[in-house]
Amino acid sequence: MAKVDTHKVMQQAERSCADHGVRLTSKRKHILEVLLNAQAPRSAYEIAELYRQKTEENIPVMSVYRMLDFLMQNSLVHKLASNNKFIACAHIACSHSHQTPQFLICDNCQQVREIGVDKQLIHALEESIEHNHFQLNSPQLELHGLCETCQQES
Amino acid sequence: MAKVDTHKVMQQAERSCADHGVRLTSKRKHILEVLLNAQAPRSAYEIAELYRQKTEENIPVMSVYRMLDFLMQNSLVHKLASNNKFIACAHIACSHSHQTPQFLICDNCQQVREIGVDKQLIHALEESIEHNHFQLNSPQLELHGLCETCQQES
DNA sequence: ATTGAAATGATATGATATATCATAATTTGT
DNA sequence: ACAAATTATGATATATCATATCATTTCAAT
Ligand SMILES: [Zn+2]
Ligand SMILES: [Zn+2]
Ligand SMILES: [Zn+2]
Ligand SMILES: [Zn+2]
Numbered sequence: 001m002a003k004v005d006t007h008k009v010m011q012q013a014e015r016s017c018a019d020h021g022v023r024l025t026s027k028r029k030h031i032l033e034v035l036l037n038a039q040a041p042r043s044a045y046e047i048a049e050l051y052r053q054k055t056e057e058n059i060p061v062m063s064v065y066r067m068l069d070f071l072m073q074n075s076l077v078h079k080l081a082s083n084n085k086f087i088a089c090a091h092i093a094c095s096h097s098h099q100t101p102q103f104l105i106c107d108n109c110q111q112v113r114e115i116g117v118d119k120q121l122i123h124a125l126e127e128s129i130e131h132n133h134f135q136l137n138s139p140q141l142e143l144h145g146l147c148e149t150c151q152q153e154s
Numbered sequence: 155m156a157k158v159d160t161h162k163v164m165q166q167a168e169r170s171c172a173d174h175g176v177r178l179t180s181k182r183k184h185i186l187e188v189l190l191n192a193q194a195p196r197s198a199y200e201i202a203e204l205y206r207q208k209t210e211e212n213i214p215v216m217s218v219y220r221m222l223d224f225l226m227q228n229s230l231v232h233k234l235a236s237n238n239k240f241i242a243c244a245h246i247a248c249s250h251s252h253q254t255p256q257f258l259i260c261d262n263c264q265q266v267r268e269i270g271v272d273k274q275l276i277h278a279l280e281e282s283i284e285h286n287h288f289q290l291n292s293p294q295l296e297l298h299g300l301c302e303t304c305q306q307e308s
Numbered sequence: 309a310t311t312g313a314a315a316t317g318a319t320a321t322g323a324t325a326t327a328t329c330a331t332a333a334t335t336t337g338t
Numbered sequence: 339a340c341a342a343a344t345t346a347t348g349a350t351a352t353a354t355c356a357t358a359t360c361a362t363t364t365c366a367a368t
Binding site for chain 1: 236237269272274277278279281282283285286289290291295296297299301302305
């Protein structure tokens with residue numbers, strides 16, 4: 001949730017969608033912008049409300065869910081299962097393709113840091129999985145705790 | 155979700171609660187038993203229904219949530235954030251104290267395997283966390299995929 | 309312009325979770 | 339054994355999260 005150059009990110013998002021032959025409509029763009037400007041993950045209902053404030057237009061929550069689905073399929077948005085909220089991908093403007101995401105979620109200020117999962121960690125995960133004869137399916141790690149700032153406050 | 159000796163597990167659960175000076179009431183025991191006998195994680199509402207079938211007594215969902223909270227605080231039950239369902243801890247009857255749990259969740263048959271997180275994996279996690287100046291707070295890993303059985307079927 | 313596909317709207321409903329105040333059961337101190 | 343304090347549970351309402359379904363609009367291709 002660090003500062004992002006929204007404009008640049010949106011350009012990259014448009015490019016990415018064009019490359020994949022999917023349509024980043026104006027409403028979908030608004031949803032993504034709302035999340036890029038948010039300081040923490042938001043629920044679908046919060047997003048609908050922020051959309052209204054931003055555009056002065058009403059949007060059905062049903063539509064928000066659908067647009068979030070679209071954005072998630074295209075790795076522009078992630079859903080945090082541990083709190084049922086959505087967050088813009090932190091790596092949209094990065095050149096590399098999207099990797100397994102790892103989220104560090106601060107239980108005090110709610111800010112989230114998305115990092116790529118470290119090589120060694122991936123390896124350890126794979127070992128563990130293999131040892132249990134399990135076949136992994138797009139993992140995503142969500143870790144709760146305290147961010148640096150909130151540690152200092154306590 | 156492998157076969158468990160429910161009776162033995164319940165004895166150990168009672169002992170553990172006694173040791174910690176908390177009360178494993180008869181209703182709480184029923185809830186735990188329901189989960190021990192379930193073949194997959196269950197929602198609070200499903201648990202309420204199973205409780206009714208088992209005891210022929212009605213139980214308010216509100217109470218189920220409270221009892222689940224109690225059981226979770228005492229590491230007898232875990233909540234899977236990724237599907238909002240609850241599962242009995244697979245290690246109640248183990249002598250060792252409860253470690254960081256890792257869940258392998260089959261997206262086909264819904265069965266869940268709870269394993270202790272491997273040493274190497276823990277180490278890699280800690281490295282990753284430390285590198286980001288984050289302070290972890292009772293982690294829990296949930297990994298989705300296919301169990302061995304379901305892999306063979308496909 | 310016609311037409312088929314994709315996106316969005318409208319409406320209803322289901323599923324999950326919490327807040328709050330009341331009552332019952334259990335523990336503790338005497 | 340009793341009263342007081344604490345803990346557990348019930349009852350009720352409501353908040354929050356998510357999906358199903360059918361109608362309408364928008365867009366792209368011919
Ligand atoms: Zn991402
Ligand atoms: Zn913080
Ligand atoms: Zn466990
Ligand atoms: Zn399976």
